[in-house]
Amino acid sequence: MSGVAQAASSTPVTSEHDVATLVTDQESVSPGHPLGVGLRLQLQPGWHTYWLNPGDAGEAPTLKVTASGGASGESGPIAWPTPVRISEGGLMSYAYLGDTLLPAIVTPRASGAGPVELKAHAEWLVCAQVCVPEQGDFTLTLPQGAGDASPEAGLFHKAASARPLPSPFAAAVSSDGVLSLSGAGISGASVKDAWFMPQDSAAIDQVASQPVSISGHTVSLKLAWAKGYHPGAPLSGIMVLKDAAGNESPLWVTAKFGTAGASAGAVAPGFLRMLGFAFLGGLILNLMPCVFPVLAMKALALARMGGEGRAARLSSAAGYGLGVIATFVALGAGLLVLRAVGSGLGWGFQFQSPVFVLLVCWLVFLMALNLLGVFEVTTGSIGQDVAPRSGFVGDVLTGVLAVVVATPCTAPFMGVAIAGALAGPAWAAIVVFAGLGVGLAFPYLVLAGVPALARAMPRPGAWMAVLRQALAFPLLLTCVWLAWVMAQQAGPNGVLVALCGAVLLGGGAWAFGASQAAAMRDGPSGRWRGAAAAFVLAVIGVSVVGMPRLGAVAAATPSDGTQAFSESALAAARASGRPVFVDMTASWCITCMVNERVALDSVPVRAAFARGQVAYLKGDWTNRNETIGAFLRAHGRDGVPFYIYYPPHGEGQVLPQILTPSLVVQALGGAR
Numbered sequence: 001m002s003g004v005a006q007a008a009s010s011t012p013v014t015s016e017h018d019v020a021t022l023v024t025d026q027e028s029v030s031p032g033h034p035l036g037v038g039l040r041l042q043l044q045p046g047w048h049t050y051w052l053n054p055g056d057a058g059e060a061p062t063l064k065v066t067a068s069g070g071a072s073g074e075s076g077p078i079a080w081p082t083p084v085r086i087s088e089g090g091l092m093s094y095a096y097l098g099d100t101l102l103p104a105i106v107t108p109r110a111s112g113a114g115p116v117e118l119k120a121h122a123e124w125l126v127c128a129q130v131c132v133p134e135q136g137d138f139t140l141t142l143p144q145g146a147g148d149a150s151p152e153a154g155l156f157h158k159a160a161s162a163r164p165l166p167s168p169f170a171a172a173v174s175s176d177g178v179l180s181l182s183g184a185g186i187s188g189a190s191v192k193d194a195w196f197m198p199q200d201s202a203a204i205d206q207v208a209s210q211p212v213s214i215s216g217h218t219v220s221l222k223l224a225w226a227k228g229y230h231p232g233a234p235l236s237g238i239m240v241l242k243d244a245a246g247n248e249s250p251l252w253v254t255a256k257f258g259t260a261g262a263s264a265g266a267v268a269p270g271f272l273r274m275l276g277f278a279f280l281g282g283l284i285l286n287l288m289p290c291v292f293p294v295l296a297m298k299a300l301a302l303a304r305m306g307g308e309g310r311a312a313r314l315s316s317a318a319g320y321g322l323g324v325i326a327t328f329v330a331l332g333a334g335l336l337v338l339r340a341v342g343s344g345l346g347w348g349f350q351f352q353s354p355v356f357v358l359l360v361c362w363l364v365f366l367m368a369l370n371l372l373g374v375f376e377v378t379t380g381s382i383g384q385d386v387a388p389r390s391g392f393v394g395d396v397l398t399g400v401l402a403v404v405v406a407t408p409c410t411a412p413f414m415g416v417a418i419a420g421a422l423a424g425p426a427w428a429a430i431v432v433f434a435g436l437g438v439g440l441a442f443p444y445l446v447l448a449g450v451p452a453l454a455r456a457m458p459r460p461g462a463w464m465a466v467l468r469q470a471l472a473f474p475l476l477l478t479c480v481w482l483a484w485v486m487a488q489q490a491g492p493n494g495v496l497v498a499l500c501g502a503v504l505l506g507g508g509a510w511a512f513g514a515s516q517a518a519a520m521r522d523g524p525s526g527r528w529r530g531a532a533a534a535f536v537l538a539v540i541g542v543s544v545v546g547m548p549r550l551g552a553v554a555a556a557t558p559s560d561g562t563q564a565f566s567e568s569a570l571a572a573a574r575a576s577g578r579p580v581f582v583d584m585t586a587s588w589c590i591t592c593m594v595n596e597r598v599a600l601d602s603v604p605v606r607a608a609f610a611r612g613q614v615a616y617l618k619g620d621w622t623n624r625n626e627t628i629g630a631f632l633r634a635h636g637r638d639g640v641p642f643y644i645y646y647p648p649h650g651e652g653q654v655l656p657q658i659l660t661p662s663l664v665v666q667a668l669g670g671a672r
Contacts, residue, residue: 008150013136017126018043022138023152028145031071031110034572036156038103048095051083053201055093061124069117071108081162082250092206101159105575160568164238164250168635171255177223198237278432282439317448319392323399325437332433354490361482371472375513488587565619573615580615584642587622592641599659608665
């Protein structure tokens, strides 16, 4: 049987049991760039074909594709989607049903200017009550071009999404057949069932039951070794984790003999260890660039402490700590509720809303005007004015704001703590989020509570007015950054709304400040008339500009040698044998931007990428993207930045959240 065509799909080869075609994910060929090719089998109801390990009976399909003419090259191995289990007659099969695509990758090399001819030979076995071996020869001619997506590209995306992800969890198997996965993200709440399909058909009794047990952050299966098998070599295959909602997460695991433990990519701490990570993550968060604007306000508060008594210092620290811890707990509770109703949101999710970014931009702008003296809030100031008392409420609100502006950042230790918190019981998650708050507030609490440190604070004086005004400029710079984030999320219209609203709110703040000055001359009635006018001006301004429906803008096509992340792009790059560097980032993540400028865009790192022909995949999480969210969760993370490097033929290596050029080059192994 043979099929010939000049399109992105060959002439079909048809039998009573199925229809077979050779398809491609592109309508044209670009030499040097991967081309997805695949054997599409449209199986009749009741018939199936087989996986890499067919099970107790059957045979795996084979596919070989050769490119010739205007470009040459041969296909790599089949990128196997996750099969289903079929158990009947005391035998187990790992099979595909219905409309199935078995994809592979060809990377054509230029050998001429003409069209490229793809020739393929495939063999497969289809079974129902009987088994029928089939084969086909296919020919497909494609022009050379930019490689635009073909109508069949969706089949490749579906197949890629069905591939097992590299397991982010530590895997081990014991001599008595207990296969364990351990790591943050595994719990009795997140895993309700599991099963294992081995790569080697001779390893286990495949039809035997696989009892599941879950303890802490470890899920275990009791496997039965096959007769004549001598355990000792690593055990590889697909482990499928199923949650209470019926969602299945297939993971490719390679389990070594021994006890499952922690690794750089998947830490399996107990509750106390996770709580310690939360505290350290919150403590380090004080040094992250996201929190710098709030550090300006805290600097003024610390300066004011030098002239206050112990009771006032403790009250201020308690208010700030309460605001920080309560806000962390509220965010954690919100994430738990959203996860319970099926949302895939992660840490920093609120910054994926343009409206939220807009409101924070305006709030920070008003705080900067307050520091510059345009107006005063004398009954408890978010802006921490120079008056001897900012008030307990002002200290609480400062703590709230510190957490709000800190959420775009994920500090070291923090990602593991958050992922573990969201995977565990609700009460434990709340305690872990509170631990993050304690870590963030801890330095301020120590400075306020230790008398010797408080006495070392400089005494208040006229210098504080100058410091106060100078510290307004980091806040204004934050406004610039937030306006830039708006540009990424909502385009020019979003920036227009942000800037017009800021001008109008600035006018309201100026009028309010003028009313305060008038109150000193005319008494309270003049002050309230001015305040009312300022309020009306601000409300009218916001209403006129409004909050139009700020839709997400399409992600820009990378132009610096990077490629937009997708599961299919990752699968294609890995199938071609190239090393892959995955960068999960967002425009609102300052740590991501700093890592990009300092490390990833540096000359040594770019040179290492070029030497090793590393495929650089960038996932932009600025707006909500469930594909990126699922990838993060599969690797035990709930926020960005996240970096993972896949060597050509090995498991992924998770990199730290703070990068340096030497660290990246070392991870690439010099990219030799």
